[in-house]
Amino acid sequence: MQELFTYASLRTFSGAVTATLLVVQFLKEIDLLKRFPTHWLVFGVAQGIVMASNVSTGAFSVASIPICFLNGLLVAFSALGSWHVIHDSLVGSRSKKTRNR
Numbered sequence: 001m002q003e004l005f006t007y008a009s010l011r012t013f014s015g016a017v018t019a020t021l022l023v024v025q026f027l028k029e030i031d032l033l034k035r036f037p038t039h040w041l042v043f044g045v046a047q048g049i050v051m052a053s054n055v056s057t058g059a060f061s062v063a064s065i066p067i068c069f070l071n072g073l074l075v076a077f078s079a080l081g082s083w084h085v086i087h088d089s090l091v092g093s094r095s096k097k098t099r100n101r
Contacts, residue, residue, distance in 0.1 A: 010053035020079040047072035
């Protein structure tokens, strides 16, 4: 059987974005986390996934912290953007009409 997620796959861009989307969709329904804007939750989850995957594969060092931070931002913005593309294509013009009012 193929493994779905591994730490090596989480270190890839697509793996980190996919995992971020899945984790955020699950976590954002928890009452304690509903107080926070979703984009901050996405940012925190993305940073956590990037850092955890680097630590677990032995690629983490103090010198790599700025790169991990930038990669976390890239993953977070990509996850947000892909969610908006998926959501807008599924919901379509209903949400656009509501936003324009």
